[in-house]
Amino acid sequence: MLSIVDELTGPGPLRICAHAPQDGDPGDLTGLRVLLVADVLARVVELRGRAVLMGWTGPQVPSADGAGIRPADATGTLEEITGTLGGPPVVHITHRAFEGAGGASLRVGEASATEPQAVDQDVLAVRVLLLGHPHHEPVAVTSEEITAAVRQLARWRRAVADWAEEPSKPMAADLVRTARAALEDTLDTSEVLRLLRGLETAGEVPAGAKFETFAHLDRVLGLEVVREIGRPRSAGAPA
Template sequence: MLRIVDELAGPGPLRVCAHVPADGAAGTGLRVLLIADVLARVVELRGRAVLVGRTGPAPHEARAAGVRPADAEGGLEDVTNGLGGPPAVHVTRGTPEEADAACLRVGEAELPALDGLDPSAVRMLLLGHPYEEPVTATADEIDDSARTLARWRRAVAHWAGHPSKPIPPGLKSTARAALDTRLDTGTVLRLLTDLETASDVPEGAKFETFAHLDRVLSLELVREVGTV
């Protein structure tokens, strides 16, 4: 299993290539881009710059789902030239073209028609599953994620009005270990679910925790701060 801190530490930018399937598997393509995006955010949080390239077509929902634009795109040679060197990590559904590079193999994702559904809720639902396992999502499940997301955003906006408090150290270390070891965003989401109703954690600490972990999750959890 790829371990972020151990295997991706080093000087200079980390180059990542996301290989979007060209066979019309839009759900899987979106998931590949989401995992590459999360990988980049985790490594950046540790202080290393990341450049992300893309082969294959980007699903039109990717930008709305919090995926940043690629730094280079096209074929693998185009990506290599655009990133200033060969990718050190490939995020792909299958086998990467460069066998000597690290690889994250992403499980298939079957999604319903996404018209009218919240792209952030789609991201949240997909991040709730181990990236290597296949996922089949329904519109009802995505709507459930959207309701949770709306509740969290209202709670974060409320907590923002309280004095700031440190992130609970045990929670922070657990989240970091989960992300560093296997990009385990599902564990991070479960930690936030438990934290939401924890009676022994000050509101200011809840705000700081949600805001900090959203740097990786990219669910716009602080979007409503200042509106309530």
Template sequence: MLRIVEELAGPGPLRICAHAPADGAAGTGLRVLLIADVLARVVEMRGRAVLIGWAGPHDKAAAAAAGIRPPDAEGDPQEIAEALGGLPGVQLTTGTYEGAGSACLQIGEAQLPPFEGLDLLAVRLLLLSHPYEEPVSVTAEQVGEAGRAMARWRRAVADWAEQPSKPIPADLKSTARTALDNRLDTAAVLRLLHDLATADDVPQGAKFETMAYLDRILGLELVREVGISGGSTPGT
């Protein structure tokens, strides 16, 4: 997928336009912005600058709580193109993009509970656990479970940070990169991290470095308890 993006996007910064649905479906709109954020993180880790525009209705407060970077431009597609200094090379929509010269990622609908009082980083985890093109429905109970799982991971990462640093296993890094390059497959990356967390044959210092590295893409704040005592290894 990223290979196609690079071919169509041209030189210079990668310009991305995220189209939230016009009907104001908040969950789906948040998911569109989230996938644009993750795509930007992947491209930036490859050493290329990214500019993002948001079109359509969106909830800035919810996006910020979900760890989504703010846009570089907002408005209709023409206004975004002018503000970003060129036509976006990638369009993220919930339908079919009719314009020419752009890669298009079609994002599946997301049914979410009301945002008020919700742990939106846990929502981020749940959304990234599914292929971006598939519809997903999330309950408040699932959000609570995801929040508890992230808490366990964060405590474990804090523990692993106290151990001698070890390199990221080359096979894990290659597997994650292939998953992201081919399909922006965050679900595969999360499965990899789940297996890593419970692996007995990987040094804890390598677990920390791998988690920290891949969380730069996932954006789940897995390292935020580093330096705080009281960690423990996660079960799931």
């Protein structure tokens, strides 16, 4: 398995290339998932203080922007990307074995939506569902799961907004340490989500610490949990 700490340290920017597959069935989310894994990897590396340059090959993925995925610094063929980024990518994110020469590769499992139209509900909800599974395992998301994820994100955003009004406290250090280790060893976002679900209801953790922890880890998860801060609670919003 890819270990960011062991394999991706070094001077200068880290060059990553995401290889999105050709368009599949209407419910195919594999291209989105490839870009998502590349996005998360870039966020983890940047959180450690190293700059990242991102290239994409393959077709455009229209849902990428709605899913909070950072734009590419270069697109086109691998040769074109190498020229634009000032050197060859060191890491390749693919949905199958990488056939190019040089660099490490990270393989991403196929993903799909059982009801393609349900993805339009909220692409960030699809993001949290994909992040809830190890990146190498195939996953199929249902419309019911997307609806539940929409509600979870709404609840977290409201909770974070409420916690932000309480006195600030240091992050939950042990939880953050465990989460960072999971991300840096194997990009285990599912473990980070599990930890945050436990933190949400942890009565012994001050609200200010919950806020700081959620906000910090969302720099990697990219779920926009802070976007309700300062907004009035809407009618019917979750308590």
